[in-house]
Amino acid sequence: MNLLRPADLIDHVQQITPEFLAARGLRGLLLDLDNTLIPYRSYQENTEVVRWAHDLQDAGIRLYLLSNATGKRADFWLSRLAFAGVGMAGKPHPRAFQRGARELGLPPEQVGMVGDQVFTDVLGGNLAGLHTILVRPLADNGLPHTRAARLLERQVLGRYGHRWPH
Ligand SMILES: [Mg+2]
Known part of the structure; x- marks a missing residue:
């Protein structure tokens, strides 16, 4: 198994619809924030x-925020997104993802992990047996270690024949 390989690669989260999820047998999502x-x-x-999040929930999809951001930042967004979740989640440790799936009340194979980082969201999600969905990052955070990770991500994705269209 290729632990760094996302099951799906998308440009933005709004591409995830109830139909997209049904086709993959997914009933819930763990969502990265930043x-x-x-x-x-x-x-x-x-x-x-x-x-988008409200519409998915209306369609019966369970959502849970799994973010490594500070608790304060996660709470700010949780109050607006209107679903549960945690900050300081401890990704990529598989335990964080297993806990998230438990919070959703779903077996791992019915849970999608949606995130923008190969070495955090995809690696941990795959280790926990989730369906991983890599989304193109919304912004460049400008941090040197992230820039290095992005370079490695491009190489990993290129090896799988994935390339962002730009
Ligand atoms: Mg992120």
């Missing part, structure tokens, strides 16, 4: 993402 739902560091309201 650069997946909201640009890194942003506190700007994003009605599109909030509406």
Whole structure:
């Protein structure tokens, strides 16, 4: 098994619809926050993402935020997104993802992990037996270690024949 390989590669979370999930046998999602739902560091309201999350929940999809951001930042967004979750989740440790799946009340094979980082979201999600969905990062956070990780990510994805269209 290729632990760094995402099951799906998408441009933005709004591409995930109830039909997309049904086709993959998924009933719930663990969602990364920074650069997946909201640009890194942003506190700007994003009605599109909030509406997308509401629509999925209306369709019976269970959502849970699994973020490594500070508890304070995670709480700010949780109050707006209107679903449960945690900050300081401890990704990529598989235990964080297993706990998330338990919170959703679903077996791992029915849970999608949606995130923008190969070495955090995809690696940990795959180790926990989840269906991993890599989303193109919303913004460049400018941190040197992230820039290095992005370079490695491109190489890993290139090896699987994946390339972001730009
Ligand atoms: Mg992220």
